[in-house]
Amino acid sequence: MKNRALNPRLGTVVRVGLVGILTACFSLVGCASGPKKDDQVEARITEIISKMSVEQKVAQLIMPDISTITPEDVAKYRFGTILNGGNSGPYGNERAKPEEWLKLADAFWAASRTPHADGSPVIPVLWATDAVHGHNNVVGATIFPHNIGLGATRDPALIREIGRITAAEIKVTGIDWTFAPTLAVVRDDRWGRTYEGYGEDKQLVSDLGAAMVEGLQGVGSEFLSQERVIATAKHFFGDGGTGGVDTGDTVGKEADLVALHAFPYRAALQSGAQTVMASFSSINGQKMHGSKSYLTELLKVEMGFDGLVVGDWNGHGRIPGCTNSDCPESINAGLDIFMVPEDWKALLTNTKAAVDSGKISQARLDDAVRRILRVKMRYGLFDLPAPSARKLGGQFALLGAPEHRAVARKAVSESLVLLKNEGVLPIDPRRTILVAGEGADNIAKQSGGWTITWQGGGDLSNADFPGAQSIFAGIAQQAEAAGGKAILSVDGSYTQKPDVAIVVFGEKPYAEFMGDVKNLSYTDAKPLTLLKKFQAEKIPTVAVFLTGRPLWVNKELNAADAFVAAWLPGSEGGGVADVLLKTKDGQIQKDFKGKLSFSWPQACDTYSLNPGEAGYKPLFEYGFGLNYATKAAWTPLGEACALSKPNADNDVAVFARGQSLAPFALFAADGQGQRIRLASAKGRSADGKVSVVAMDRSAQEDARTISWTAGGAFGFDLAGTLNPAALGQGRALRIEYQVGTRPSGPVTLSMSCGPNCRDEIDITASVALAEQKGWLTAVVPLSCFRKGPQIGLPLSIQSSGRFEMSISSVTLVDDGGETSCRF
Missing domain, CATH: 3.40.50.1700 (Glycoside hydrolase family 3 C-terminal domain)
Structure with missing residues (x-):
């Protein structure tokens, strides 16, 4: 890295060696100015690392989910960190009482503190959670407005206080670390995480994100005190620029992307953020979990970040050539902790093998462990008692305390x-x-x-x-x-x-x-x-x-x-x-203070609408917001939508009201492909491994539940003639479905693409995520099936193993310009 041009992305070239990096902090990106390295702490870390085996070091890099591990596993493998995902609760109960959270925290803590037989250093475990708008996984906690609402308040002091309260309620249940705040500069509001962003303006995101970091972690003498938790600046970087697609690709000139999307991280690091989460998304096609250029050179070197980089949920497994259980490329790129909910045992084994073989250097391994230990020591973890014995541990009256709810209520009124x-x-x-x-x-x-x-x-x-x-x-x-x-x-x-x-x-x-x-x-x-x-x-x-x-x-x-x-x-x-409402004597209680942190669309087909962009013409501009003193005459708005279908007859129903509709016929097929027509839309495949039964959605038997116990298919044949336009250019499949039980193996959606030709889309990940999430709608363009000379039927869903889903309608529709081949 010596003599590297440090800021080419910003058009600023600064030639310095590593010892001079901190002198380059005048760039638009900026450098960290949080807690400085402490020589005594660094010496202590060096001593600990010198006494650790390779396996113990690798275990520090592994973060399993509490749904798949036990305290006994922690005692055996000595993971450095654990998490509870959004659907994980103590002992398998998402609605567990706060006492159960603290009980499990104590159990994991005790397990990580068990002495090693060989006398090697004992390193306590850190527990992380997604407390993104209050301690939101815990029943009874104060739930604050999501960040989109906080962005409308424009009030850093309020956000700082919300961070303080959130930290206190987290500490009650014995947890150490939250994956917040989100620093996305959201550019396309179709993105499902838009509400996790404070706004579409990078300065607003920067100001409020830094305030949240300070509230969660504290500043000065309160920094990472027993009333505070470790914060996470996420998702580094560009997650808000993917064109509205989750885990998508942010495309553009690198310097422009860094200047916009990395901008809020400067303030977060200057406010002392100790951890940064890598984004699921990509920059110009390069997955962030595998990007040394961004995780190491930009974040750690140019921005001076000396904390730890944690991955997102199996994010390393999405790198080409990697799996959830084997990915040395992520560690080499600069990831310090794998978030690996389920495949932790295999990942531990494979990562150790990568170190033993030299795929991961000892220096890179030690650097990752050093960063983890540095954060743990700054947090004071080595000197803390069990979670229940800490300052706020077990003070359950603080969860949803009246004074906390009062701050949340203020945030609501001002948003x-x-x-x-x-x-x-x-x-x-x-x-x-x-x-x-x-x-x-x-x-x-x-x-x-x-x-x-x-x-x-x-x-x-x-x-x-x-x-x-x-x-x-x-x-x-x-x-x-x-x-x-x-x-x-x-x-x-x-x-x-x-x-x-x-x-x-x-x-x-x-x-x-x-x-x-x-x-x-x-x-x-x-x-x-x-x-x-x-x-x-x-x-x-x-x-x-x-x-x-x-x-x-x-x-x-x-x-x-x-x-x-x-x-x-x-x-x-x-x-x-x-x-x-007014007061009972007719006075205004509170006036409207909120101002839009996202521009409001004037047209239904407007997706990306940001100040400064060409053609910026919203219905309500960024910063708009009336109050009781404002007199604004209302002009009726146009109600025509460019996405409305000019002719509803373009839709062709395949399955509706519990029946396949002519000229379509429903079938079930066994693992050998033998199909049986189901005249009443009920029945089984020839081998009995695929069953179709009636269910009620909105009316009696208006939907069907399909269950697989082994490989087989469910779908629709063509039993008559069909207008070729129904399967022509610009058409799509719209399927309303819900998933009862996630698949145990691959699931595909397929159609004919010509004689002896089948074309398929892997929908395994989509239907797995849809488990128990209620009714959803998938729109898949038929162009996704054009590998052969034509598109035709049968249409089918194949599962290789156990799986259960329900379908209430299948329709051939105009694709509305949709191009994504996702279910």
């Missing part, structure tokens, strides 16, 4: 963005207020993904949020106190006409991958029906929109007298009432 107000707001609480919509009394919906479970929502109910308050409950409490009345009516029905209606609606909860969308058009018709109903009945109406991103809602904006973007506010729904 709301008023987009329209035709005089209906603020509301007199002494009136009769009808509160309607699926989000009105639904804490899981208002909290979004990464809440108790990975994707959130699902079968979560208000009972899973003790101490929390729904938006309706907050409105009702204030109305009752003022002498008024709030009525909950999800469907909008009433016996006595209300004075005003509030409709709470929006996106269903989702997290990464599942949250990716094809366009920004909000398509649920039920809220619009409610708004138009109240409009026709001349009832003043307020729309409260729960969403993880700006969406095209022109119709809903037109149909409401006031429209509020409430984002994903979390557990304190009362913060909405604090702004929407």
Whole structure:
């Protein structure tokens, strides 16, 4: 590295050796200025490393998930770190009580502290969690607004306080480390992680991300005290620039990408961030988990980062030539810790073999271990007692404490963005207020993904949020106190006409991958029906929109007298009432303070909409937000959508209402390919290994559940003639499905591509992720099957092993410009 041109990506060439790197910190990227290396600490690390075996060193690089390991495994293999994924809870229970979390933390701690028989150094384990909007995996914790809402507050001091509270609640359960904050500069709001970003402006992301790091870790004398946790700057870097595709590719001039997407990391490192998570995504086709140029040369050398780099969930396994259980390339690129939820034993063996063979040098191994130990020592881990004996360990009253909820409620009230107000707001609480919509009394919906479970929502109910308050409950409490009345009516029905209606609606909860969308058009018709109903009945109406991103809602904006973007506010729904309702004596309680941190689309087919880009013409600009003093006349918006189908007859139903429709016929096939037609859409394959049974989705037996106990297929033959246009250019398959049990082996979606030709897409990863996530929609362009001269039937789904999925509809549709060959 000596005499390397340090900043060619930025157009700034600085020729220095390693000893001069810290003098190059005037670049646009910047360098770390957190805690400095301590000579005594470094000497202690050197001594420990000198006494460790290769296997002990490699174990420090392995991070398994608590769903696949036990304290006994930790005692045997001495992993340096562990994590609980979004769907992992103590002893297999996602809804475990806080006491169970602390009990397991103590068990893992004790296991890692067991003396070695050979007297080699004992190194305590670190436990990490995804506490991304509060300690969100734990029942009863304070759930703060997601980052998109915090971005609308523009308040670093508030974010710093939220970080402090989150750290305290994490420490109650004995955990040391959180994978937060996300520093994505989001450029395409179709991305399913948009709400994890603070905004589309790099300076805002930088300011708020640094504030969160400081809140989580502390500064000065509070730095990594017993009331703080280790923070993670993630996902380095470019995750927000992938064109709206999760784990995609960020493309452009390298200098421009670094200047935009790496920018927030400067402030995070200057604020002392001790860990950085590598992104799943790629830069110009190069996977970040395998990029020495970025993980080592940019992050560690040019930016001066001396903490540890942790991988994302099996991110190393996505590098060409690697698997989840074998990837020396990631360590050589600069990764220090493999996040390997399930394949930890094989990865431990294979990584040791890579060191023994010289594929991973001893120097690189020791550097990774040194970085891990450095972070552990800065955290004081070697000198701490068991988690339950630490300062905040077991202080369960701090979880969801009133003072913590008060800060969350403030964050809710200051994150709301008023987009329209035709005089209906603020509301007199002494009136009769009808509160309607699926989000009105639904804490899981208002909290979004990464809440108790990975994707959130699902079968979560208000009972899973003790101490929390729904938006309706907050409105009702204030109305009752003022002498008024709030009525909950999800469907909008009433016996006595209300004075005003509030409709709470929006996106269903989702997290990464599942949250990716094809366009920004909000398509649920039920809220619009409610708004138009109240409009026709001349009832003043307020729309409260729960969403993880700006969406095209022109119709809903037109149909409401006031429209509020409430984002994903979390557990304190009362913060909405604090702004929407007056005091009982007619005064404004709190004014709207929120300003858009993401531009709002004017057209339904607008995807990337950022200030400074060519053609920037949003409906509401970045920074927009009304307040009660603002008088803005409303001009009705156009409601035509360029994505709307000009002719609904273009759709050709293959399967609907529990039956295959002519000219299609349903079949089940055994592992040898022998097909049996299922006239009643029920039955089994010839060998009985594939079964099809009826199930209810929206009506009696309107869907089918297909179960595989071994290899076989389920699909549709052509039993008559079909208009060739149905399978022509610009067409796609739309399949509504849910997965009950993830597959035990590969699953493919296939079609005919000509005589003796079959073309298939591997959908194993997609259906595995969809397990127990409810009904989903896949749109797959037929162009994905054009390896042969034509496209034809049969259409089939093959599984090589055990698997269960349900299907409610299969339709041939226009592809709408979709090009992704993903299920």
